[in-house]
Amino acid sequence: MKIRATQAIMECLLEQEVDTVFGYPGGSILNVYDELYNYRDKITHILTAHEQGAAHAADGYARSTGKVGVCFATSGPGATNLTTGIATAYMDSSPVVFLTCNVAEPYLGKDSFQEVDITGIAMPITKATYLVRDAQTIPDVMREAFAVAATGRPGPVLIDFLKNVTAPSVEIDYEFVPWTQNRRLGSIKALADAHELKAPEPNSDDIDILADMIAQSEKPLLICGGGVVRARADKEFRELAEKLDAPVAITVMGGGGFPGGHPLTAGMIGMHGSQASNVACNECDLLIAVGCRFSDRVALQPETFASQAKIVQIDIDRSEIDKNVLTDHHIVGNAKRVLELLNQRLGQYSHPEWKEHILPLRQPSIPRVSEQLTPKQVLETIRRLAPQDTIVATDVGQHQMWSIQHFHFDYPGQLLTSGGFGTMGFGLGAAIGAKMGNPDKVVVHTTGDGCFRMNCNELATVEHYKLPIITVVFNNGTLGMVRQWQHLIYHERYSETTLDRGPDFVKLAEAYGLKGFRVTTQAEMEKAFREALSAGCGCVIDCMLDMDEMVRPMVAGGAHITDFLLH
Amino acid sequence: MKQTISVLVENRAGVLNRITNLFSRRAFNIESLAVGTTDDPTISRITIIVDSGNSVVEQVEKQLNKLVDVIKVRTLDENSLIGRELVLIKVNATPKTRQDIMTICELMGARVADISPTSLTLELSDTPDRIEVFEDMLRPFSIKALARTGVIALQKGSGNI
Numbered sequence: 001m002k003i004r005a006t007q008a009i010m011e012c013l014l015e016q017e018v019d020t021v022f023g024y025p026g027g028s029i030l031n032v033y034d035e036l037y038n039y040r041d042k043i044t045h046i047l048t049a050h051e052q053g054a055a056h057a058a059d060g061y062a063r064s065t066g067k068v069g070v071c072f073a074t075s076g077p078g079a080t081n082l083t084t085g086i087a088t089a090y091m092d093s094s095p096v097v098f099l100t101c102n103v104a105e106p107y108l109g110k111d112s113f114q115e116v117d118i119t120g121i122a123m124p125i126t127k128a129t130y131l132v133r134d135a136q137t138i139p140d141v142m143r144e145a146f147a148v149a150a151t152g153r154p155g156p157v158l159i160d161f162l163k164n165v166t167a168p169s170v171e172i173d174y175e176f177v178p179w180t181q182n183r184r185l186g187s188i189k190a191l192a193d194a195h196e197l198k199a200p201e202p203n204s205d206d207i208d209i210l211a212d213m214i215a216q217s218e219k220p221l222l223i224c225g226g227g228v229v230r231a232r233a234d235k236e237f238r239e240l241a242e243k244l245d246a247p248v249a250i251t252v253m254g255g256g257g258f259p260g261g262h263p264l265t266a267g268m269i270g271m272h273g274s275q276a277s278n279v280a281c282n283e284c285d286l287l288i289a290v291g292c293r294f295s296d297r298v299a300l301q302p303e304t305f306a307s308q309a310k311i312v313q314i315d316i317d318r319s320e321i322d323k324n325v326l327t328d329h330h331i332v333g334n335a336k337r338v339l340e341l342l343n344q345r346l347g348q349y350s351h352p353e354w355k356e357h358i359l360p361l362r363q364p365s366i367p368r369v370s371e372q373l374t375p376k377q378v379l380e381t382i383r384r385l386a387p388q389d390t391i392v393a394t395d396v397g398q399h400q401m402w403s404i405q406h407f408h409f410d411y412p413g414q415l416l417t418s419g420g421f422g423t424m425g426f427g428l429g430a431a432i433g434a435k436m437g438n439p440d441k442v443v444v445h446t447t448g449d450g451c452f453r454m455n456c457n458e459l460a461t462v463e464h465y466k467l468p469i470i471t472v473v474f475n476n477g478t479l480g481m482v483r484q485w486q487h488l489i490y491h492e493r494y495s496e497t498t499l500d501r502g503p504d505f506v507k508l509a510e511a512y513g514l515k516g517f518r519v520t521t522q523a524e525m526e527k528a529f530r531e532a533l534s535a536g537c538g539c540v541i542d543c544m545l546d547m548d549e550m551v552r553p554m555v556a557g558g559a560h561i562t563d564f565l566l567h
Numbered sequence: 568m569k570q571t572i573s574v575l576v577e578n579r580a581g582v583l584n585r586i587t588n589l590f591s592r593r594a595f596n597i598e599s600l601a602v603g604t605t606d607d608p609t610i611s612r613i614t615i616i617v618d619s620g621n622s623v624v625e626q627v628e629k630q631l632n633k634l635v636d637v638i639k640v641r642t643l644d645e646n647s648l649i650g651r652e653l654v655l656i657k658v659n660a661t662p663k664t665r666q667d668i669m670t671i672c673e674l675m676g677a678r679v680a681d682i683s684p685t686s687l688t689l690e691l692s693d694t695p696d697r698i699e700v701f702e703d704m705l706r707p708f709s710i711k712a713l714a715r716t717g718v719i720a721l722q723k724g725s726g727n728i
C-alpha cells in the first residue's frame with residue numbers, strides 16, 4: 001500500500017501502541033505536525049513550554065509506565081534543547097524515542113537556518129541515532145529505533161528526518177505490522193540476531209554458583225539497583241530478599257524496586273546512605289548487587305568497597321561487569337529472569353544475628369533543632385496525607401535526598417529522579433509525563449528553589465492540560481547541596497550559592513492560573529497540602545526552610561563508605 | 568601496551584565517529600586507524616591500534632559490542648595476527664646517491680613509485696617494525712615526505728572474525 005511518508009511515521013507510532021507524545025513544533029518539522037493533525041484522535045500531543053520540558057516529560061512517562069516515551073522537536077535549537085533531556089534518559093537507562101526533523105537535503109551541511117548536526121551531537125548520549133535521507137527506510141528505522149530503545153538495557157534513541165523526506169508529496173510502500181510481530185522483520189531481525197536484542201538468557205551454571213555462594217554466606221547483603229526498577233523485577237527481588245532473610249540496601253535509582261517500609265529494608269546506600277546500609281556493605285561476607293553499576297555515589301572508594309565480601313553483580317549490560325568494582329562472580333541477564341531462576345533454586349535461609357546487628361542502625365538521623373519548618377516535617381506531612389501509591393518526581397539536590405530518605409517507595413515507577421545525570425529542572429517535566437501516563441494517581445513534584453526556577457515555565461503546561469500536580473518547593477534561599485559542601489569542605493566560603501531573589505513562587509503560581517500557598521509551619525503545611533489534594537488543579541506550595549539544613553548522613557566523595565562526615 | 572582491535576561494522580555514515588568517540592571518551596590515543604570495505608560492500612572493517620592498559624581496552628571492547636552498528640569485535644594478540652602497513656617515502660636522491668638507495672630498497676623489498684632528477688618516491692608494504700627499519704635506513708639521505716596508511720590486520724590461519 002502506498003501512503004505518505006509522514007503518514008508512515010504516525011502509523012509506525014500506532015504499531016508501537018503509542019497514544020501520547022510530547023513535543024514542540026517548528027519550521028523543519030511542520031510536515032510531521034501537519035500529519036499529526038490528521039491523527040489527533042489517536043495520538044495525544046502535549047505541547048510543553050520548552051523542548052527540554054518535553055524531553056523530561058517523555059522520560060517521566062517512560063519511567064512511570066514502563067512504556068517507551070516519545071518526544072518531537074524541530075531542527076537546530078529545538079533539537080539542541082532536547083540534549084539535557086536525552087542525556088538524563090541515557091544515564092538512567094530510560095527508553096525514549098526522540099524524533100527531530102532537519103533541513104532539506106539541498107541545505108544540509110551549508111549552515112542553513114536552524115541547521116545542526118543533531119545525530120552527531122546526540123551520539124554519545126543515545127543508544128543509537130538515525131539520519132533518515134530516504135523515505136522508504138522510515139518503517140525499518142522506526143521499528144528498529146523502538147526495538148533498540150526498549151530492549152536489552154533500555155535507553156534513548158534519536159531519529160532525525162530530513163525535511164524533504166517528510167514532504168507531503170513523498171509516498172512509500174507501507175504495511176501495518178504490530179510491534180509484537182515487526183521485531184522479526186527486515187533490519188530488526190538481523191539486529192536481533194547480531195545483538196541479542198532480548199536480554200541474553202542467563203547461564204544456568206552461573207546461577208548454580210551463586211546459589212552455592214548464598215548457602216555458604218553468613219552475612220549476606222542485597223543491593224537493589226535501577227535494573228530491578230527497569231525490569232519491573234520487584235516481586236522477584238522481594239522473594240529473593242525474603243528467602244535470603246538478608247538486609248536490603250537501595251540505591252537512588254533502585255527506589256521502588258523493594259518496598260521502603262519492608263522489615264528487611266536497610267535504607268539508601270552510598271554518599272547519603274543510611275548507617276545500616278553503609279555498615280552492612282562494609283561488614284557483609286556476600287554482596288549481591290542487582291541492576292547496579294556501582295557508580296561513584298555508591299562505591300565511593302572502589303578499592304575498599306565491600307572489602308570483606310565476595311561481590312556478585314547481576315546486570316543486563318555486559319559492559320557494566322567489572323567496570324567500577326571488580327566482582328567475584330557475575331550473571332549477565334535481565335534481572336527478572338535471573339532472579340526467577342535463582343529463586344527456584346533457593347530454600348529458606350535465616351540470618352537473625354546479622355539482621356539484629358544491621359537493621360537497628362537504620363533509625364533516621366537526628367534532625368537539627370529548628371524553630372522553622374523543617375524538611376522532615378514537610379515530608380512527613382506529605383507522607384501522612386498523600387495516598388500510599390503517590391508518584392514522586394524530584395529535582396536534584398538536598399530535597400531529592402530528603403525525599404528519597406523519607407518516603408517509602410513500593411513499586412517501580414513510583415520514584416522519578418535524575419540519579420545518574422543529576423539534572424536540575426528534571427522534576428516538573430517528569431511529573432507532567434507521569435500524570436499523563438497515570439491519570440488516576442496523585443503526582444507530587446518535590447523541588448528546591450534553585451531547581452524550580454530553572455524550568456518552572458512548565459507550569460503553563462500543567463495549567464493548560466489541567467494536570468493536578470502538586471509542586472512542593474523546599475525554599476531555603478540557597479543552592480542547598482552546594483552550600484552544604486561549601487560549609488563542610490570549602491570553609492564556609494559561600495561562593496554564588498545564595499539565592500536571595502525572586503520570584504514570589506505563590507504569585508508565580510497564580511500568574512500561571514494555578515493555586516499557590518506559602519507555608520512556614522507544619523500546621524500551615526498540613527492545611528495547604530490538604531487543600532492542594534482536593535484542589536483539582538496544579539498547586540505550588542512554597543515551604544520556607546532554614547538555609548543551613550543539611551542532608552544527613554554524608555560520606556565525602558572518594559572516602560571510605562563508613563567514614564561519615566556527618567551523622 | 569599496544570593492542571590491535573579489529574571491528575566489523577555496518578558501512579554507514581557516522582559509524583566511524585561513534586567508534587572513535589568511545590576511545591576519546593576514555594582519553595586514550597588511537598595510534599593508527601585503517602578503514603575499508605570487506606568482501607561484502609555493506610560491511611566495513613576498522614583496524615585500530617591503541618596504546619593503553621589491558622583492562623581498559625577490555626572495557627572498550629565490551630562497549631563496542633553494544634553499539635547497534637557493530638557486528639563483531641576482536642582484540643587480536645600480537646602472535647595471532649598478520650598486520651601490514653603501506654608506506655610512501657619521498658627521499659632526496661642525486662645520481663650519486665641513487666644507487667645506494669636502490670640497494671636498501673632491494674634488501675627491504677620496496678619498490679620505486681616515482682622518480683625525479685632530485686628525488687625518489689618509494690613504496691613498501693610490510694609490518695610496522697620493518698617499515699621503521701626502512702625509514703631509519705633512508706633517514707641519512709634526507710626524507711622529504713612520508714605517509715603511512717596505518718595497519719590493517721587479519722587473524723592467522725583459517726580463523727576469521
